């Protein structure tokens with residue numbers, strides 16, 4: 001299966017070529033259509049898969065005290081190597097943001113403190129334990145960490161691993177940020193859940209890791225993301241302008257935990273599964289050696305076209321229109337049909353196209 005451009009097959013149920021992005025109150029017909037779409041996606045993604053379990057007990061012994069260490073201890077004391085003045089912690093940035101409610105985001109004062117996180121910050125990331133996690137699609141190694149920046153509120157990044165990747169080069173790694181709305185509730189407004197599923201499947205077939213960070217809403221938090229959604233619904237703003245209308249940064253995610261986790265596991269270089277140029281640049285600035293990029297593209301559904309358009313057009317993600325499920329003549333394209341007819345062109349054929357750097 002190819003990692004790039006794997007469809008969620010929204011085209012199979014799309015009756016119109018380009019559905020409106022900002023959907024108002026949904027009709028029963030729309031709800032049924034969404035239900036069919038979800039069933040279709042679920043059936044597709046959760047199909048039975050064969051897998052071989054590559055699991056080494058020694059690598060994950062939580063009682064091994066040598067593993068329980070602060071990953072930046074070699075840099076102690078006091079982050080002496082920090083460059084420049086002490087940057088604000090992400091908590092401070094978020095605390096400075098206005099409190100918002102979905103009902104009245106515009107009535108609240110707009111924050112002028114819309115700074116992005118300063119990547120020169122150094123986070124402390126402590127390995128806590130590893131366990132073997134059985135899932136519907138195989139066993140993964142789950143490594144729990146505790147992470148904080150500038151002594152701020154700790155977060156708990158997780159490394160979801162498949163295979164013996166410690167000490168290796170060019171390890172496929174996805175850095176994935178939390179999306180409660182899609183991953184827990186099944187929202188179709190974005191592509192986050194499908195990207196996570198693709199990454200999990202990809203590392204199972206190629207050995208690799210998903211580093212899952214609790215940075216909801218590109219770091220602004222869930223309540224603020226809901227407020228941004230409310231503005232998208234009521235004012236037709238895209239995902240970038242909705243943040244800005246609330247006085248919030250476009251993207252306030254920080255990735256020091258990623259560099260620290262890679263160091264902890266002795267991973268010498270990675271192939272990053274992403275379409276996001278900011279993610280690539282930020283990680284490189286943190287010293288992560290990126291030797292290739294693996295596209296992580298999901299086809300659009302009826303509700304996330306505007307989101308994907310904004311990712312491509314506003315945030316300059318490397319997408320090149322590949323998320324569209326229609327061709328330039330306006331015809332929808334069902335990859336199942338192409339695969340069944342042996343025409344090729346289906347994105348699930350062939351090996352993933354990692355771009356060498």
Ligand SMILES: Nc1nc2c(ncn2[C@@H]2O[C@H](COP(=O)(O)OP(=O)(O)OP(=O)(O)O)[C@@H](O)[C@H]2O)c(=O)[nH]1
Nearest residue numbers: 177178179190215216217218225228239274275276
């Ligand atoms: N503020 C905001 N955050 C969103 C919205 N939709 C999804 N998100 C969050 O966006 C994050 C994912 O970022 P994306 O920009 O979709 O993708 P990415 O991870 O930067 O890039 P890829 O690596 O290519 O997937 C998750 O934390 C989601 O919770 C939205 O409309 N507004």
